[in-house]
Amino acid sequence: MTINKLILGDNLDILRQFEDNWVDLIYLDPPFFSNRNYEIIWGDEGEIRSFQDRWAGGIEHYIAWLKERVYEMHRVLKPTGTLFLHCDWHADAYIRVEILDKIFGKNNFRNHLIWQRKTGRGETNHKSNRFGTVSDSIFFYAKGNKHTFNSQFSFEAEGxxxxxxxxxxxxxxxxxxxxxxxxxxxxxxxxxxxxxxxxxxxxxxxxxxxxxxxxxxxxxxxxxxxxxxxxxxxxxxxxxLQGKPIQNVWDDIEMIGYHSKERIGYPTQKPEALMERIIRCASNEGNLVLDPFVGGGTTVAVADRLERKWMGIDQSVQAVKVTELRLQKQQDLFSKPFTVQLYKYDYDTLRYSDSFEFEEWIVQQYGGTGNVKKRGDYGIDGRMSDNTPIQVKRSDNIGRNVIDNFKSAAERNDKKLFDHNRKESKPVGYIISFSFGKGAVEEAARLKIKENIIIKLVTVDEIVPIAKKPTIRIDISEKSRAENGLWDLELTATGRSDAGIEFYSWDCSYDPKKGFKPSLIIDKEGRHRHQFKAGLHHIAVKVVDNDGLENIEVIKLQVNGKIKKTL
Ligand SMILES: C[S@@+](CC[C@H](N)C(=O)[O-])C[C@H]1O[C@@H](n2cnc3c(N)ncnc32)[C@H](O)[C@@H]1O
Structure with missing residues (x-):
């Protein structure tokens, strides 16, 4: 399995596909059972679906919803693994007793961590009939007796x-x-x-x-x-001295403030310092950290920085894309690559990707095994479990001759199998391509009718869902020329996609060598105002659609008396 991966999807479905016992550390910050209005962060289809799922009933329903997920998390943890569940007063007692004690066992409870977020959410009114709540709870459980625990120290701790x-x-x-x-x-x-x-x-x-x-x-x-x-x-x-030893009350980590550098701009973002403490204490370099409610990606961004392997899941396209951008922003020459698994695949990426990689991948998606020999094997790129050959053509409109050549290749590949399949009226081989020309379809039909030879023609979109990525255009209008010699410009991005546009991101000092490092990550409107000095600027804008597919447009902008846009 590829490690360092972001996955779009309901974590229950995704977790159920995973094997047992392979994760070292899980941190989860599920949507709290709290005031409904605060719960919608991204507002996209995925999140609304999850929201409706959880809210079909009261607390019992929420607990059942979370419990089946935690059950899977416990299963995928290594016997030496640990789990940190972040929640608040609305449901913490239920979560501990009804979920964690039952699944992990009371003996495997390690700590009830109290994170003092500093500023409270309610109860600021002096007439309130209770104390202000300024903390969240993080429950720390181990799967077994032996697990990683590196003591932590702080110079910031109160006192x-x-x-x-x-x-x-x-x-x-x-x-x-x-x-x-x-x-x-x-x-x-x-x-x-x-x-x-x-x-x-x-x-x-x-x-x-x-x-x-x-x-x-x-x-x-x-x-x-x-x-x-x-x-x-x-x-x-x-x-x-390394600092004061950390105990279970964490009062030295502030929540993300309005002007915080790491702020991305969504309400439930957790501070990197919090994740750093959890990851450092419960894992070592090279360990695998999983966040099944990854949100804006704090856990995976910190895990990556701390040389851990990681995996993040979220049901919201926006959360996954924001996390992807965040990771791209912090990547440098030494960073490990990561993959993003969406619901749909981008046609261009598949069509123009490395051909060997594509052949192997699509054969696997179809249920076959790639041909290790690669070349010189009669053009056979893979085989089904019964050895029936598969050929992959990474092109459109493939013609009649491909069918005839493949027929001969399949016959030479394994004559006995070929004859057997023919006798049983089973496919003698499969050809996978983006599309088939009329000649190819007619030839396959002729072989079937006249010779009882079935060559199954399979299009890529029958195997994996494909979509075309969105298109994008940038327009610029001058707002004013500021007194300090800066030009105040409004940049407008217009994206188009059948799936609908999710959001835009801007990098106003784009450097092709460094890649896309957005200064504004989430822009729902496609409108960005920025002040430019005189000179040449590279501006890049990324558009993301509701399927998570994206496109990027880069313009060169000459700002000097006049504004001149060149592509
Ligand atoms: C509280 S946020 C996580 C914030 C994150 N810790 C951070 O620092 O950015 C919860 C996330 O869970 C996601 N979510 C909710 N239900 C989900 C589900 N069933 N599967 C996967 N993700 C889900 C939401 O889309 C949201 O991004």
Whole structure:
């Protein structure tokens, strides 16, 4: 299975197609069971469908909806895998008891993490009859006893400065600040009952061996009390501190603010710092992170940056495309490639893609196996499980001669099978192409009627749904010439697609070498105002339709006294 993949679809359908035990970490931030009006983020068909699905009833219905999905998530997790489920007060108690405890087992509960989002949603009114709610819940469960857990530390945690002031009160010979930490064993350790430099061991013995004690001493890591009656302790240096150990209340991560750099512009976007903490603590480089409600892609963007493999699913075309753009924006020369699986395939991409890759892929989609020999095998590109040959023609309107040549190839490929299929009135072979010319169709019909040889002609769109990508045009109008020497322009994009246009994205300083790095990711209107300096500009706009298919238009714009557009 290709890793690093975005998939459009209902996560229940997609998860059910996956095998057991292969994911290391799952984070899910499902739509909350909350005020209905806040729930619609993208407003496209996929999201509305999911919304109606969840809202067919009350809380029981929501829990059942989520439970069948979490059941699949548990199944695909490795035995060493973990899951973090993000929710809020509306349903957190039900989710923990009715879903997570039942599917993962109470023993596998690890933490109830409280993320203090800082600003609360309601209860700002001083006449309210309850306290303000400023937190979300994240439930952390493991599939089994053994799982990755890397402790996390923070310099931002509330009270961190007080903590330093209160505990780091000692200074060593070099002027390094340190705090003292206990070196005695919590349990009796008779083998570690030794005297060191005249200091007696603690009641249960030391926590470290004599060798380690000597090493710490050499490194200046021991704190010797003034009198021999005291206890040797360990020095923990401030300059080596990784921060305050993180506990289950996370109050040091702010929600995405209006001016935040990572803001994409949709309401439920989670901060990268939150995802970073979860991914760092529960996975290692190379592990696979899955987000089945990927939204604007925070999880997968962070996983990618942290060298994890990833997979994201969302039912909304817009969410998948926004995530794709976000990932493209952060990609550099060293980034790993990723794929996007939509409901429909773009005709141009398939028609003009690498021919070997296409042949192998379409043969597999048809249920066959690609021909490993590739060339020199009578033009046979694959075989069905009974060895019946498949030929792929990555072109339109293929002609009569292709049918005749293939007939001979199929006969030479396996004469016994050919004769057998003919006798049984079964296809002796399959030809896959984008379209077949009249001559080819007539020849296939003639062979069937006159010689009982069936060559099945299959068009690509019978195997996978194909659509044509949208078209796009850009127009420019000058709004004003600002006093600071900038030109204030309005750029208008007009997209056309049978499926309908979903949104536009703009990159007003497009660099072909770097690729499309949008400055405005979601523009529903196709209208963008931007100020330009005098000079040459490359402007790129991407249009995305309701099938998720896209097109890009790049224009060169000469701004200098006059506005001149060249393509
Ligand atoms: C709260 S948002 C996730 C936000 C995300 N954590 C982020 O930081 O961007 C929930 C997402 O779940 C998606 N969704 C809802 N029902 C779904 C389903 N059945 N299958 C897949 N995705 C679904 C919605 O389209 C929405 O994008």
């Amino acid at each position: 961190y400065d007080d903590y330093i002031e209160k505990f780091f009160t000692h200074t060593d010979e070099q002027g390094r600040k340190y705090r003292i930490a206990d070196l005695s064993s919590p349990q009796p350790r008779p083998n570690l009952m030794y005297e060191y430099k005249g200091y007696k061991p603690p009641k249960n013995g030391w926590a470290i061996s004599l060798e380690k004690m000597k090493q710490f001493d050499k490194e200046g890591r021991l704190h010797f009390p003034k009198t021999k009656n005291g206890r040797i302790q360990r020095r923990r240096f401030l300059d080596e």
